[in-house]
Amino acid sequence: MKVFRFLFKVLLWFIGISVIWVLIYKWVPVPVTPLMAIRTIQQNNKQETITWKHNWVSIDKISKNLQLAVICSEDQKFEKHNGFDVKAIEKVIKNSSEGKKLRGASTISQQTAKNVFLWPGRSWIRKGFEVYFTFLIEQLWSKERIIEVYLNSIEMGNGIYGAEAASKFWFHKKASQLSKQEAAAIAAILPNPLALKASPASSYIQNRKNWILRQMNFYGPFNLKNPK
Numbered sequence: 001m002k003v004f005r006f007l008f009k010v011l012l013w014f015i016g017i018s019v020i021w022v023l024i025y026k027w028v029p030v031p032v033t034p035l036m037a038i039r040t041i042q043q044n045n046k047q048e049t050i051t052w053k054h055n056w057v058s059i060d061k062i063s064k065n066l067q068l069a070v071i072c073s074e075d076q077k078f079e080k081h082n083g084f085d086v087k088a089i090e091k092v093i094k095n096s097s098e099g100k101k102l103r104g105a106s107t108i109s110q111q112t113a114k115n116v117f118l119w120p121g122r123s124w125i126r127k128g129f130e131v132y133f134t135f136l137i138e139q140l141w142s143k144e145r146i147i148e149v150y151l152n153s154i155e156m157g158n159g160i161y162g163a164e165a166a167s168k169f170w171f172h173k174k175a176s177q178l179s180k181q182e183a184a185a186i187a188a189i190l191p192n193p194l195a196l197k198a199s200p201a202s203s204y205i206q207n208r209k210n211w212i213l214r215q216m217n218f219y220g221p222f223n224l225k226n227p228k
Contacts, residue, residue: 018117022136025116026145029056033153034119036161043159051159053169059148062163062175065183067147068222072215073187073208075108078147079222083109083138084131110134112150144224151175155193156186170198184212 036052043050059067071078077085085107106114113133118126137146156166163175163186171182178186182198188208189196196205 018133019136019140021117022133022140025149026141030116030149030153031056033115033161034117035115035155038120039155039159052161053159053165054161055164055168056152056162057164057175059144059151062148062151063178063183065180065216066151066163066167066175066178066186067224068216068219069180069183069187069212070108070151070190071147071222072219073184073212074111074190076215076219078108079143079224081107081109083107083134107134108150109138109146111154112146113137115153115155116149142224147224154190156189157193157198160193166198180213180216181209184209184216187212 032054036054040050040052075085110130113136114120114126114130117133118129141149152162152164155161156163157169160166160169166186167173167175167178167182170186171178173182185198185201185205188201188205189198196202198205201209
């Protein structure tokens with residue numbers, strides 16, 4: 001019984017701390033993520049120059065073009081779902097059972113939870129934590145806050161984190177000044193930002209960028225101002 005009481009107390013402490021953590025980030029800029037620290041350690045171990053560019057800016061200082069570009073490239077149901085794309089998950093499960101190559105079904109909300117609160121990895125334990133934190137941010141943050149944190153925290157190049165740093169690195173301008181073409185180019189590298197370059201664009205990135213631009217034209221206006 002003592003073991004169960006101890007585990008129950010640990011669970012309560014974890015829930016309490018995690019909820020407070022998520023609530024703090026509802027208003028406070030995220031200064032560092034686990035991935036940023038891990039990448040710095042990896043660079044140091046490889047005796048590479050330490051690169052860590054990260055400049056937090058509010059959502060109103062991030063081009064609407066980039067907001068739309070990442071929605072179109074990463075999660076076109078972002079405005080409508082509650083954190084999870086059920087149909088995409090079902091498709092992944094079906095492909096897995098048929099032995100087909102697996103493709104990610106992570107939403108922007110899931111990617112935000114993973115990047116801000118967790119470590120990289122594919123274990124079921126980490127995935128379980130990802131589901132938990134995704135649920136929390138969907139309940140406690142607005143969609144606008146989720147996309148704001150996402151665009152300020154994700155990896156967009158080697159040692160480049162967030163929209164402002166990426167805009168200055170790839171196009172030598174502020175995130176608020178990105179054109180549709182430039183926004184699509186940055187969105188195009190998100191599947192593998194360590195290997196892909198937004199500029200100059202390879203033929204692969206150019207094709208992917210063109211696809212994203214078409215999706216942006218089809219998607220139309222969007223409104224993420226739905227505070228909870």
